[in-house]
Amino acid sequence: MKQPDRIAPEETVGGPTAPTAYRKPNGDSPRTAGDPICLPPGISSARFKTFLLRLAGICGEDNVTAITKEEELHHESYLEPSKCHDMFSIMNKEAFIASAVVSPRHTGEVQAIMRLCNEFEIPVWPFSIGRNVGYGGAAPRVPGSLGMDLGCNMNKIIKVDVDGAYALVEPGVTYFDLHNYLVEHNLRDKLWVDVPDLGGGSVLGNTVERGVGYTPYGDHYMMHCGMEVVLPNGELVRTGMGALPNPKADPNAPAYEQEPNESWQLFNYGFGPYNDGTFTQSSLGVVTKMGVWLMTNPGGYQSYMITFPRDEDLHQIVEIIRPLRVGMVLQNVPTLRHILLDAAVHGDRKSYTDSDKPLTDDEIDAIAKKLNLGRWNFYGALYGPAPVREVMWQVVKGAFSQVPGAKFYFPEDQPDNIVLQTRHNTLQGIPSVTELKWVDWLPNGAHLFFSPIAKVSGDEAVAQYALTRKRCEQAGLDFIGTFVVGMREMHHIVCLVFNRKDPKSCEKAHWVISTLVQDAAERGWGEYRTHIALMDQIAQTYNFNDNAQMKLNERIKNALDPKGILAPGKNGIWPQTYDAKSWAIKRPSLASLR
Amino acid sequence: MKQPDRIAPEETVGGPTAPTAYRKPNGDSPRTAGDPICLPPGISSARFKTFLLRLAGICGEDNVTAITKEEELHHESYLEPSKCHDMFSIMNKEAFIASAVVSPRHTGEVQAIMRLCNEFEIPVWPFSIGRNVGYGGAAPRVPGSLGMDLGCNMNKIIKVDVDGAYALVEPGVTYFDLHNYLVEHNLRDKLWVDVPDLGGGSVLGNTVERGVGYTPYGDHYMMHCGMEVVLPNGELVRTGMGALPNPKADPNAPAYEQEPNESWQLFNYGFGPYNDGTFTQSSLGVVTKMGVWLMTNPGGYQSYMITFPRDEDLHQIVEIIRPLRVGMVLQNVPTLRHILLDAAVHGDRKSYTDSDKPLTDDEIDAIAKKLNLGRWNFYGALYGPAPVREVMWQVVKGAFSQVPGAKFYFPEDQPDNIVLQTRHNTLQGIPSVTELKWVDWLPNGAHLFFSPIAKVSGDEAVAQYALTRKRCEQAGLDFIGTFVVGMREMHHIVCLVFNRKDPKSCEKAHWVISTLVQDAAERGWGEYRTHIALMDQIAQTYNFNDNAQMKLNERIKNALDPKGILAPGKNGIWPQTYDAKSWAIKRPSLASLR
Structure with a gap:
């Protein structure tokens, strides 16, 4: 977006502490012993030490860790992700x-931290657990931010209500936790959790970032109900019906401990403006509790896989999907996966080829044949009692049978097909981490997601596939991707796998994604979510009417967070206290990668 | 909410025009000839005349009407509602x-009007069509506001997309308009519109006020997609994917005329904060275009009515509804109606009784018997091909058969049952105005809606029914109401019918509703929407944590609308330029009604 040259607005920043500088990245200022690897912008070593002492006074020493040792950088496992x-x-x-x-150990401490950060003018970057693979993990946009790990201590399942079919959770509750709770309490025959591909992430965090899952409850934002939010100034709000006190609540308890309204998780909207969405993908509040609707056991379930033999079947497949999905014959969020995504779950790249060039169509065909899969593979499920499923299956099978060579499988037909067995679980809300394996396609595998929204149209799917595959291959990468079919669109998730220990490979991935963001915008395609390194660039593509949306977002940001404390730069929104230009990320050029 | 004594914040108000007073109601200042019945607060007769001239310069003389004649007050028909x-x-x-x-004739004029109102510091109250019966029609919260009638000239169906199953509409498009469009274009076999009880309202307006309908698409907010909004300062934003320019758009056209992004109506959330909800039930923007998802023809339909003989069946019925609805066996938004709501559609009060006291249980039983209905009557529908409907019907019928005396009817069984015949249409998206008739229960009938959210629980339904009936009867009114069953809750709609030409009757209705708001809050029940006279009171009940939500709403309001131009007082949100206390509505006391 256009970032006018601004002057630090003195009426809102500043205050009792050091005079506020217009925040720019730290230069090569000398580091004293015990300094963190990176100080917050504009904060001296001495002042930072004072800040940490105050922080320890709030949360206890054990809950404050300065990132001083190089070793802290080496957490590289999804199961034990880095917090910094x-x-x-x-x-x-x-x-x-x-x-x-x-x-923080509880919401009261989150409030106190926000007040302290305002006092010291130190940016804070909240995260639930720190997974968020492909989108930046726990890393803050502004280096030197205080990371706020909400998941470590705040991980209670506050309530599972069977009658109302909902849960109320804290940020640290993972999909595994919630699913296991249902299993342990013998509730799995009544209630299902909708889960994303990997079950280790936070239910709250995924929803707040507008992630998706694969049952009929796959739109996680749509299926949330009620939030408790700490605003940048430390105030606590409950949205929707949560704003109405429960008469049984103890008025002397801290607000965050007060018994909530019984309708909080039953009705989203409350009275007056419905602000929940404003707290998603945003830097306007720290969500500390959230309600999530659970799916009731549909009374029957059958997952399936359909394989399609030819690359060029894509057009026809997507044209078949559209009416079925919009008519809810496809009842859930199905996926249409490129063969290499499945292949990568079954084995690494070396197990298929010695070539270091992007795989050719012939090579890809050979892999599909070896795995007894199609070039495109569709994973769906039927929900309901047998007669309902039979009707749906007749329609689904009839429709996809129009594609020559389409083959239909149930999981019981293919006990060794890891992907089908995993999707069989995922599509009924049983979490797993099996699909982590595709990241190992390359040695020291890591990934970025390029995630444009696509119309459910053959033309658009083919065009997006052609473009993204071309750009991957230009950088020497294989195309790995999947179309995740929502209510009226597809999240086209392109998995850019790279070797994280090879700087050239990292740069290639960066070149591909930043080039694709621009390519996509030129065609009218936009991404739904992104890695921190791409946030500015993508925000700048949503620039209708001279960046009207960004101006609106900035106005709200500055009203709620005048000192720009909370997650500055998140999704391209820079507070008035930051010089956005000086935080810009340099895009690599293709030439430099040769 | 708490409204601290505030001083007009001089840095945001004022400006090039008259010095800004802190807005209070006009006193009995002398009126000159040609003055409107009510001037905007703090605006002189001469200045108002200048304002009207400037307004006519924007929209043309024919599109500006000063409300100067007493006769303007006498539009009293739903079909031709008052605009003032x-x-x-x-x-x-x-x-x-x-x-x-x-x-205004187009969105550019809406923008110009907002700028003009800022210049003159005149409050503006937008409405789509001006129906909104039971919640205040077109009337502004602050008397003397400029009414902005968006429906009169801005009533285009911009697009109906069959593949994507959506429409893009302007504020003046009614449910009738959209349905008729489908019929006229032979699209009714493909697409249905979800309609509320009365079809004359605005599709956009109903959604923005978070109204509901009765098909599986009954949650209108959930099923909207994409908004174009004029902000209080006149800037134009498109939300979601609308913020991403369409590369085919003409960059020289005004923003509001530019060809929108093709995904605008396919994916709600876009990138970054999702602000749509903030523009609902709010005073933060004027919605000038909105996308609405249409339901695809489900391939089969069967509506039904179930009658339950006893008043005390309510508890059991609601307990049966809950698991069926949350499990989507009840696929749509069904209603459980009190007998008097149906009775009032079939005839006025006089046709049943000469008593001027609230009807007794015996009298109500007699009415039910006469109409061959139950004390409670449930209207639902089955969607899908015959085998699917049969499975659903077995479950539904089996469950409700547990209530002794329950009877099951299809519309074909009861050709003379006006309500069942109407619901048969409503539940498949065919609009009507038949149910207007219940307002004629009393002579010169008018109504208010008291609309608390209820848990889908027998205990809560019974408690809300007992309370609301008691209060109605205390004021000499009959209880007329319906439970509208959403995903996890019920909108309990109590229809307070009164004689609009009898000031005592009006006062009684006012006493009942204001008393019920307080009663409800004391039990933890809150309303989802209300009449303008009750907005402050209800907003004050959503006061968790020292009115944290209201403070948030005020902060956003003041940031986006520093002069408090747009809909001041709407849903209890008073801008910083208004002295909320002086606009308070006096609640009648029961004693004064005797």
Whole structure:
């Protein structure tokens, strides 16, 4: 977006602490012993030490960690992710790194941290657990931000209500946690959780970032109900019916401990403006509790896979999907996966080829044949009692049978097909981490997601596939991707796998994604979510009417967070206290990669 | 909410025009000839005349009407509603009245009007068509506001997309218009519109006020996609994917005329904060275009009615509804109606009784018997091919058969049952105005809606019914109501019918609703929407944590609308330029009604 040259607005920033500088990245200022790898912008070593002491006074010493040792950079496992940087970094590891990480023990501490950060004018980057693979993990946009790890201590399932079919959770509750709770309490025959591909992420965090799953409840934002939010100034709001006090609540308890209204998780909208969406993909509040609707057991379930033999079947397949999905004959969020995504779950690249060039169509055909899969593979499910499923299956099978060579499989037909067995679980809300394996396609595999929204149209699917595959191949990468079919569109998820220990490979991935963002915008395609390194660029593509949306977002940001404390730069929104230009990310050129 | 004594913040108000007073109601200042019935607060007769001339310069003289004649107050028909006051006013007709009404011809004029109103510091109250019966019609909260009639000239169906199953509409498009469009273009076999009880309202307006309908697409907010909004300062935003330019758009055209992004109506969320909800039930923007998802023809349909003989069946019925609805066996938004709502459609009160006391249970039983209906009557529908419907019907019939005396009817069984015949249409998206008739229960019938959210629980339904009936009867009114069953809750709609030409009757209705708002809050029940006279009171009940939500709403309001031009007081949100206390509505006391 256009970032006019601004003067620090003195009426809103500043205050009792050091005079506010217009925040720019730190230069090569000398570091004293014990300093973190990266200090917050404009904050001296001494002042930072004072800040950490105050922070420890709020949350206890054990819950404050300064990122001082190089070793802190080396957490690289999804199961034990780094809390301070992006384990799948495409730039150097210090490009996006926290100065320290704090783990509040309860919402009252989140409020106190927000007030402290305002006092010290130190940016804070909240995360639920720190997974968020492909989009930046736990890493902050502004290096030197305080990382706020909400998941470490705030991980209670506050309530599962069977009658109302909902749960109320804290940020640290993972899909595994919630599913296991249902299993352990013998509720799995009544209630299902909708889960994304990987079950280790936060239910709340995924929803707030507008992630998706694969049952009929796959639109996680649509299926949330009620939020508790700490605003940048430390105030606590409950949205929707949560704004109405429960008469049984103890008025002397802190607000965040008060028994909530019984309708909080039953009705989203409450009275007056419905603000929940404003707290998603945003830097306007820290969500500390969230309601999530659970799917009731549909009384029957059958997953299936359909394989399509030819690359060029894509057009016809998508044209068949559209009316079925919009008519809810495809009842859930199905996926149409490129063969290499499935292949990568079954084995790494070396197991298929010795070539270091992008795989040719002939080579890809050979892999499909070897795996007994199609060039495109569709995973769906039928929900309901047998007679309902039979009707749906007749329609589904009839429609896709129009594609010559389409083959239909149930999981029981293919016990060794890891992907089908996994999707069989995922599509009924049983979480797993099996699909992590495709990241190992390359040695030291890591990935970025390029995630444009696509019309459910053969023409658009083919055009997006052609473009993204071409750009991948230009950079020497294989195309790996999937179309995730929502209510009226597809999230086209392109998985850019790279070797995280090879700087050239990282740069290639960065070149591909930044080039694709521009390519896509020129065609009217926009991304639904992105890695921190791409946030500015993507925000700048949503620039209708002279960046009217960004101006609106900035106005709200500055009203709620005048000092620009909370997640500055998140999704391209820079507070008035930051010089956006000086935080710009340099895009690599293709020439430099040769 | 708490409204601290505030001083007009001089850095945001004022400007090139007259010095800004802190807005209070006009006193009995002398009126000159040609003055409207009510001037905008703080605006002189001469200045108002200048304003109208400037307004006519924008929209043309024919599209500006000063409300100068008493006759303007007498539009009292749903089909030709007043544009300046509430035809179902519970206070005197001038309590909520516009100074003038302007009908912009296109969005560019809406932008110009917003700028002009900022220049003159005149409040503006937008409405789509001015129906909104039971909630205040077209009347503004602040008397003397400029009414902005968006429906008069801006009533185009911009697009119906069959593949994507959506429409893009302007504010003046009614449910009838959209349905008729489908019929006329032979699209009704493909697409259905979800309609509310009355088809004359605006599709956009109903959604923005978070109204509901009765098909599986009954949650209108959930099923909208994409908004174009004029902000209080006149800037134009498109939300979601609309913020991404269409590369084919003419960059020289005004923004509002530019060809929108092709995904605007396919994917709600776009990138970054999702702000649509903030523009619903709010005073933060004027929605000038909106996308609405259309339901695809489900391939089969069967509506039904189930009657339950006893008043005390309510508990059991609701307990049966809950699991069926949350499990989507009840596929749509069904309603459980009190007998008197149906009775009032079939005839006025006089046709049943000569008593002027609230009807007794015996009298109500007699009416039910006469009409061959139950004390409670449930209207639902089955969607899908015959085998699917049969499975659903077995479950539905089996469940409700547990209630002794339950009877099951299809519309073909009861050709003379006006309600069943109407619901048969409504539940498949065919609009009507038949149910207007229940308003004629009393002579000169008018109504208010008291609309609390209820858990889908027998205990809560019974408690809400007992309370609301008791309060109605205390004021000498009959209880007329319906439970509208959403995804996880019920909108309990209590229809307070009164005689609009009898001031005592109006006052009674006002007493009942204001008393019920307080009663409900004490039990933890909150309303989802309300009449302008009750907005402050209801907003004050959503006061968790020292009115944290209201403070948030005020902060956003003041950031986007520093002069408080757009719909001041809407849903209890008063801008910083208004002295909220001086606009308070006096609640009648029961004693005064005797």
